[in-house]
Amino acid sequence: MVDDKQPGTASRILSVTDLVVRYGAQIAVDGVTLAVETGEIFGLLGPNGAGKTSTLSAIEGLVKPQSGAVIIDGIDVLRDPIAAKARIGVQLQQSSFQPELSIEQIVLLYAGLYGVRLSKMEIIGRLREIGLDGELGKSVKKLSGGQQQRLSLLIAVIHTPRLLLLDEPTSGLDPQSRRQLWNRIEYLRAGGGSILLTTHSMEEAQAVCDRVAIIDRGTLLTVGTPNELIAKHRTDPRVLKVARTEVTLEDVFIGLTGSEIRD
Numbered sequence: 001m002v003d004d005k006q007p008g009t010a011s012r013i014l015s016v017t018d019l020v021v022r023y024g025a026q027i028a029v030d031g032v033t034l035a036v037e038t039g040e041i042f043g044l045l046g047p048n049g050a051g052k053t054s055t056l057s058a059i060e061g062l063v064k065p066q067s068g069a070v071i072i073d074g075i076d077v078l079r080d081p082i083a084a085k086a087r088i089g090v091q092l093q094q095s096s097f098q099p100e101l102s103i104e105q106i107v108l109l110y111a112g113l114y115g116v117r118l119s120k121m122e123i124i125g126r127l128r129e130i131g132l133d134g135e136l137g138k139s140v141k142k143l144s145g146g147q148q149q150r151l152s153l154l155i156a157v158i159h160t161p162r163l164l165l166l167d168e169p170t171s172g173l174d175p176q177s178r179r180q181l182w183n184r185i186e187y188l189r190a191g192g193g194s195i196l197l198t199t200h201s202m203e204e205a206q207a208v209c210d211r212v213a214i215i216d217r218g219t220l221l222t223v224g225t226p227n228e229l230i231a232k233h234r235t236d237p238r239v240l241k242v243a244r245t246e247v248t249l250e251d252v253f254i255g256l257t258g259s260e261i262r263d
């Protein structure tokens with residue numbers, strides 16, 4: 001039997017239990033419980049201010065939760081943050097990269113930070129996978145948005161993390177770059193990785209996520225495969241009220257979270 005308490009053997013790569021995150025009087029996450037299985041792409045959906053980034057930040061160990069537990073690959077993030085962080089990959093904002101450095105220098109820099117040794121041939125091989133092997137000497141500031149996004153994803157997985165955390169990875173990308181990123185995420189899953197991402201795109205959730213959770217006002221409202229959520233909530237009067245024709249995932253989302261604009 002697989003023991004989820006033993007690091008490296010967990011079939012459940014992430015368990016979040018009763019997570020509470022506050023910023024002063026503001027409750028951002030109000031008792032969220034969710035789990036991501038190994039090899040799964042899991043999507044966190046929610047309107048602006050729902051608590052998605054705060055949940056991710058607590059998982060990453062960037063904010064200290066008021067209460068609750070986060071277990072990554074059998075490791076308690078609060079008790080052993082360094083070991084837990086070694087198992088996760090986080091996509092940095094493109095603006096975090098030093099703009100004057102070349103792609104090769106950036107890859108070498110972050111590989112070094114993670115203790116990964118890469119030969120020039122290995123760097124070229126990795127860049128070939130994302131179509132950037134011809135741009136080795138180009139500075140980061142000269143890359144297009146899509147190229148920068150691909151580079152930041154490559155760096156997020158340079159140490160082959162077991163769990164990849166992506167906060168709105170495709171926002172601002174053109175359709176081609178978005179598709180490429182979806183393919184890349186699926187490729188990482190095929191290689192044994194697990195992915196937790198946030199998105200505002202229902203299309204994205206349906207296209208790449210094995211399961212999704214809808215979160216609002218810091219609370220998890222529902223979880224399942226996109227089709228399960230449609231089946232489960234298709235007769236909910238709040239969902240029927242907003243459905244235009246056949247009930248879609250977006251109808252479920254708006255039905256459960258309400259139609260008012262969030263800032």
Ligand SMILES: Nc1ncnc2c1ncn2[C@@H]1O[C@H](COP(=O)(O)OP(=O)(O)OP(=O)(O)O)[C@@H](O)[C@H]1O
Pocket residue numbers: 023026027028046047048049050051052053054055263
């Ligand atoms: N550093 C902070 N200090 C105070 N309040 C914060 C801070 N970060 C987030 N919040 C508040 O916590 C709540 C949840 O924010 P969070 O960024 O986690 O939501 P989100 O679902 O990621 O939203 P978005 O889709 O807009 O990125 C919001 O009310 C937000 O204003």
